Amino acid sequence: MAVNNKLSTNSYPSLSPGKYGGRIGKPAKYWRIITLGLYVKEDIGVKFKTVFLSSSILDDPRKDLLIEWGKWFVRLGLAPLSMGNLSFRTEKGFVITATGIGLEIVEEDNLTEVLGVEEGRNLPVIYVNGKVVPSRESLLHHEIYKVRPEVKVVFHLHDELVMKCVDELNLPSTIGEQPPGSEELVREVNRLLNLAKNARYLVIRGHGIISMGETLEDTGRMVVDMNQMARDYVAGKMTEG
Numbered sequence: 001m002a003v004n005n006k007l008s009t010n011s012y013p014s015l016s017p018g019k020y021g022g023r024i025g026k027p028a029k030y031w032r033i034i035t036l037g038l039y040v041k042e043d044i045g046v047k048f049k050t051v052f053l054s055s056s057i058l059d060d061p062r063k064d065l066l067i068e069w070g071k072w073f074v075r076l077g078l079a080p081l082s083m084g085n086l087s088f089r090t091e092k093g094f095v096i097t098a099t100g101i102g103l104e105i106v107e108e109d110n111l112t113e114v115l116g117v118e119e120g121r122n123l124p125v126i127y128v129n130g131k132v133v134p135s136r137e138s139l140l141h142h143e144i145y146k147v148r149p150e151v152k153v154v155f156h157l158h159d160e161l162v163m164k165c166v167d168e169l170n171l172p173s174t175i176g177e178q179p180p181g182s183e184e185l186v187r188e189v190n191r192l193l194n195l196a197k198n199a200r201y202l203v204i205r206g207h208g209i210i211s212m213g214e215t216l217e218d219t220g221r222m223v224v225d226m227n228q229m230a231r232d233y234v235a236g237k238m239t240e241g
């Protein structure tokens with residue numbers, strides 16, 4: 001029996017307008033309701049305070065592309081429940097998707113520019129430009145940009161297939177499982193970044209994956225390629241059996 005394990009990857013989001021954008025159409029109403037539910041849930045997991053310095057964020061063509069990659073990951077099944085967070089480095093910090101807004105429906109107003117992180121009395125304080133609270137994994141993105149100056153783009157998703165095959169594929173991964181959005185998770189990923197100095201793709205055991213690159217394209221393609229590798233591995237296993 002032929003196993004169709006190939007992803008349709010012939011039209012990646014790219015900076016040329018119209019190539020990918022516009023094809024998806026408006027999301028169905030029920031998505032908004034689901035996302036509203038997620039908003040409440042996700043907001044509870046936010047372990048920092050947000051200080052809004054300005055409601056407008058910088059003009060950058062990568063914002064549209066970031067949004068398109070989010071929709072693309074949902075379509076490929078790499079962002080279950082439309083969850084995940086995507087960012088790119090800017091001169092002053094990084095632009096990241098909002099907390100609690102499904103990647104399927106992220107719009108320009110759901111992007112926030114993180115300008116700095118400070119230790120607060122109880123919780124870390126994040127200074128931003130934008131209208132929405134940045135992803136609850138903003139501290140994780142901040143840490144990666146700090147430790148890896150060459151990284152310009154960070155995508156965090158929950159690729160269940162890759163997570164299942166992490167040991168078989170010999171991918172760099174965390175040792176323990178830490179709660180999403182926690183400082184423990186940030187510390188664990190920091191340890192891994194220092195151990196696997198050249199790694200551009202990491203697995204957070206029992207949670208998700210991190211892809212780090214120089215452009216949105218190479219970071220996104222790595223996510224898709226690693227998923228394909230996991231598919232090939234599983235298909236190979238099936239043929240063997």
Ligand SMILES: [Zn+2]
Nearest residue numbers: 156180207208
């Ligand atoms: Zn996550």
